Structures are given as C-alpha cells and as structure tokens.
Amino acid sequence: MAMKLDMSKAYNRVEWIFLESIMRKMGFPGRWVELVMATIKFVSYSILINGVPRGFIKPTRGFAEVILYLPHLFLLCSEGLNGLLKEAVAAGDLRGFSLCKNGPQVSHLFFADGSLIFFRVKMGGVQSIQSTLAKYERASGQKINGTKTNLFFGKSILDSTKTDLKNFLGVPEIKEYEKYLGLPAMVGRKKKESFIYIKERIWEKLQGWKEKLLSQVGREVLLKAIVQAISTFAMSCFQLPMSLCHEIEVLIKNFFWGQCGERQKIHWKNWESLCLPKIEGGMGFKELRKFNDAMLAKQVWRLVHDKESLFYWVFKAMFFPLGDIFSTQVKSESYAWQSILKARYLIAECARYRVGSGQTAKFIRIVGYQGKGQGNSGSALGSTNEVNRKIWSSLWRLEVPNKIKTFAWRVCTKSLPTLVNLASKKVVLSNSCTSCNREPETVIHALWGCEKVAWGTNFDELCIATYQTLSFVDLFKLVLQNPHGPEGFIMVCWFI
Numbered sequence: 001m002a003m004k005l006d007m008s009k010a011y012n013r014v015e016w017i018f019l020e021s022i023m024r025k026m027g028f029p030g031r032w033v034e035l036v037m038a039t040i041k042f043v044s045y046s047i048l049i050n051g052v053p054r055g056f057i058k059p060t061r062g063f064a065e066v067i068l069y070l071p072h073l074f075l076l077c078s079e080g081l082n083g084l085l086k087e088a089v090a091a092g093d094l095r096g097f098s099l100c101k102n103g104p105q106v107s108h109l110f111f112a113d114g115s116l117i118f119f120r121v122k123m124g125g126v127q128s129i130q131s132t133l134a135k136y137e138r139a140s141g142q143k144i145n146g147t148k149t150n151l152f153f154g155k156s157i158l159d160s161t162k163t164d165l166k167n168f169l170g171v172p173e174i175k176e177y178e179k180y181l182g183l184p185a186m187v188g189r190k191k192k193e194s195f196i197y198i199k200e201r202i203w204e205k206l207q208g209w210k211e212k213l214l215s216q217v218g219r220e221v222l223l224k225a226i227v228q229a230i231s232t233f234a235m236s237c238f239q240l241p242m243s244l245c246h247e248i249e250v251l252i253k254n255f256f257w258g259q260c261g262e263r264q265k266i267h268w269k270n271w272e273s274l275c276l277p278k279i280e281g282g283m284g285f286k287e288l289r290k291f292n293d294a295m296l297a298k299q300v301w302r303l304v305h306d307k308e309s310l311f312y313w314v315f316k317a318m319f320f321p322l323g324d325i326f327s328t329q330v331k332s333e334s335y336a337w338q339s340i341l342k343a344r345y346l347i348a349e350c351a352r353y354r355v356g357s358g359q360t361a362k363f364i365r366i367v368g369y370q371g372k373g374q375g376n377s378g379s380a381l382g383s384t385n386e387v388n389r390k391i392w393s394s395l396w397r398l399e400v401p402n403k404i405k406t407f408a409w410r411v412c413t414k415s416l417p418t419l420v421n422l423a424s425k426k427v428v429l430s431n432s433c434t435s436c437n438r439e440p441e442t443v444i445h446a447l448w449g450c451e452k453v454a455w456g457t458n459f460d461e462l463c464i465a466t467y468q469t470l471s472f473v474d475l476f477k478l479v480l481q482n483p484h485g486p487e488g489f490i491m492v493c494w495f496i
C-alpha cells in the first residue's frame with residue numbers, strides 16, 4: 001500500500017533548531033550554517049492594531065519569508081524524514097515495495113513537499129510508519145495534514161483490513177490517482193485525452209494575456225519562457241501525440257502573429273522558418289515533436305550512463321534485466337517505457353564515439369549526440385551559409401531595444417505588411433507605393449528607395465542608384481560596414 005503525505009503549511013512550521021542540527025549532521029561547514037541561520041532568524045513580526053504596528057515578536061520556527069531565496073532548505077528538512085525511514089528499513093521494521101521480481105525495494109519517494117511512502121500491510125509495518133512519522137513531527141515541528149493525506153491500497157487487500165488501517169492511521173483512502181506531480185498517473189489507450197490538459201492550460205494562459213496588448217517581442221518572450229515550458233515536464237516522460245503537438249503549435253503561432261478577436265492575423269512566415277535558430281534567420285521556437293524526442297532521448301542517455309540512479313535500477317530490473325536498453329525486446333503497458341523506447345533510435349543513430357583514456361571504458365564511449373531531433377537544429381531545412389549567419393548574429397547583437405530587433409528581423413525576412421506583400425495575400429489590389437505612386441512598395445522601397453523617404457547625410461556613402469535590384473539584407477550588409485553603425489540605421493528604419 002502507499003501513503004501520500006501532505007504537510008500543513010510546510011514552510012511555516014519547521015523548527016529552526018531542527019534545521020540547524022540537520023545541516024550540521026549533513027556536514028555543512030559551520031560558517032555556512034551560521035550564515036543560513038542568521039538569514040532565517042533575521043525575521044521578526046509586528047501586529048497591526050488599528051493601523052499601527054505594535055509589538056516585536058521573535059519566532060523560533062518557520063522560514064516562509066526566505067524560501068524564495070533559499071528554496072533548498074525544505075529539502076534539508078525532508079532529509080530528516082528520509083533518514084528516519086531509511087533507519088526503519090535498515091532495522092527491518094519497514095519493507096518497501098518493488099515493482100517486479102529482483103527489482104529494488106522502494107520505501108519512499110520525495111519531491112519537494114510531496115511525499116509517497118510505500119509499505120506492506122502488516123500491523124508491524126503500519127505501526128512502524130506511524131511511530132516514524134510521529135517522531136518526525138516531534139523533531140521538526142511539521143504537522144501531517146490528515147485531511148489531505150491519503151492511502152492507496154493494492155488490489156489484494158481485503159475490505160475489512162482496509163477499514164482497520166484507515167481507522168488506525170486516521171487517514172482516508174483514495175481509489176485512483178489521477179495525477180502525480182502534475183503528470184497523468186495512468187495513460188490509457190486514448191493518449192490525447194490524457195494529455196489534453198496541457199493544451200487547455202496553454203489556452204488559458206494565452207487567453208489571460210490577450211488583453212494586455214503585448215508587442216510581438218513580449219509575445220515571443222512569454223511563449224518561449226512560459227508556454228513552451230508548460231509541456232516540457234510531460235515531454236520528458238511521455239511522447240505526446242503528434243496531433244496534440246500540432247494543435248499546441250497552432251496556438252503558439254496564432255498568438256505570435258496576433259489575433260484580432262476571432263480573426264487571425266496574417267502569418268508572414270511559416271512555422272518551419274520560425275523554428276530555425278535565430279542565427280539562421282528564424283525565431284528560435286521549438287518544434288515540439290523534435291523537442292519531445294530530444295527530451296526522451298535524454299532519458300535514454302540516463303539509462304545508458306547514470307547507473308547509480310533509482311531510475312536506472314527500477315527500469316533495468318523491469319525492462320532490461322539482462323543486457324542494456326539497446327538490446328532489450330521487453331514490451332510493456334507502461335507508456336513511459338514505450339515513449340523512451342521510441343527515442344532509442346536518436347541515441348543509436350546520432351551518438352558519436354570518441355576514443356577515451358581507457359579508464360572508463362575499454363575502447364570507446366559515447367560522448368554526445370547531434371543532428372536529428374535536437375529541438376532547434378532545423379537541419380531538415382538545410383543550413384544557411386556563413387555570410388547569412390554573420391548577418392543574423394550581428395542583427396540580434398545590435399544594441400537597440402528588443403522590439404527594434406524583431407522589427408529588423410521582420411524587415412530582413414520580408415515579413416512586414418508592405419503593399420507588395422499584402423497584395424500577394426490578396427488583401428489589397430494595388431501594390432504601388434502610396435507616397436510616390438511610382439513603384440511597387442517593397443520593403444526596400446518603403447524604407448530606403450522611396451523619394452519621399454529622406455535619409456540624412458550620415459548614410460550618403462550607401463547611396464546606391466540601383467537599389468531596386470538589392471534586397472534589404474544586401475543593404476543591411478553594407479550598413480554593417482558603415483562607420484555610423486547599424487544601430488542608427490535600423491532605428492531610422494523603425495521611425496519611418
């Protein structure tokens with residue numbers, strides 16, 4: 001059976017003296033412990049009475065105020081419980097649970113303040129759990145939240161035993177875990193349904209931001225920092241269905257180019273070009289499927305190299321007891337395993353061997369993988385030449401506000417709504433420049449060639465009579481050699 005623990009107000013209750021002893025026991029240097037404790041003890045409270053702060057209360061426990069700066073402190077506290085449980089296992093009072101024959105026995109799994117404890121249904125085991133938890137509560141000041149803590153029983157346990165255990169521990173039972181650590185606990189046949197929550201969360205986030213009228217740069221940053229990160233955790237464990245990846249990408253593209261109510265704005269560049277790295281003229285978005293494969297390949301990599309981890313021991317016992325991950329033929333219902341197997345090819349095909357020193361491996365060892373499947377590699381689209389790379393890298397290194405850089409990117413990739421572009425999308429009928437009425441309004445005409453655009457004398461040496469044959473990128477190349485620097489040039493373009 002398993003027990004999921006929940007600590008009430010976890011950060012607020014930890015006794016300082018407990019934390020200090022744990023740090024000393026774990027061998028942190030004295031000076032370090034003093035510094036950390038000084039930071040925590042710095043806190044004092046006053047109470048607002050009729051709007052006037054009164055009193056000076058010095059607490060002796062809790063570090064909610066500093067947890068933002070020292071998030072790992074809480075892990076140290078869990079280390080105390082970890083020690084107690086290990087002690088109980090070593091003494092034979094507690095027996096963990098193994099997923100298969102010859103697999104390692106797992107007695108507990110901790111993740112931040114979420115803890116799962118596994119034990120056998122024997123009164124001895126249950127009593128030992130109870131006394132261990134009570135000891136931990138007394139020492140640390142933590143309190144187990146009875147209403148949020150719950151038990152999960154195996155199929156073979158009798159109903160009468162379940163009732164006894166529930167009464168004894170004072171904790172309710174849960175029939176099925178829908179999610180653990182934000183991931184679906186069971187992935188059935190309908191994979192898309194299991195992961196649709198990712199799309200829903202992204203959709204909610206985007207809805208929340210829409211009103212804020214962000215610039216394109218703001219949208220790019222939000223998409224990369226938040227939206228693409230939402231799926232990262234799930235992607236490192238499971239292969240998301242292709243159709244779901246596409247749907248999420250559609251949400252991302254639509255948001256990037258902006259939406260007017262129900263009406264979508266024009267996507268001036270296709271998704272593949274946006275996914276190219278910035279240095280190759282793209283926007284550096286992630287192609288979700290490739291990114292997903294790369295994340296899974298990382299797990300394969302861990303199963304090849306990280307032989308000390310619990311992850312390796314459990315997976316090895318279950319799926320490749322003899323041999324290694326590349327030779328195993330074991331099929332399983334576990335979708336996590338199926339996903340990892342699908343990413344095997346990446347490591348098998350793309351890993352490179354390097355001659356080693358002979359100490360770690362007999363002859364050679366795998367040192368890294370490259371090419372296919374790397375989120376941003378874009379190798380399928382062919383690489384642009386060195387000259388273009390130089391231009392892009394100088395563009396993104398310009399010392400101008402980010403929105404100007406994005407503008408410059410749009411200028412160079414011809415993704416500005418000039419009349420020529422609009423006419424090609426059949427938004428307007430005529431493409432001739434409305435200022436001079438002489439030539440089609442291309443990017444280079446609008447920003448440089450049009451007679452109504454007055455450039456100062458700073459860029460005189462750039463005077464090129466036959467600008468029509470040039471692209472803006474060519475012009476930008478010349479500007480890069482200009483002593484007045486490309487910053488001024490691009491700022492002027494922005495103001496035009």
Ligand SMILES: [Zn+2]
Binds near residue numbers: 435438
């Ligand atoms: Zn003109």
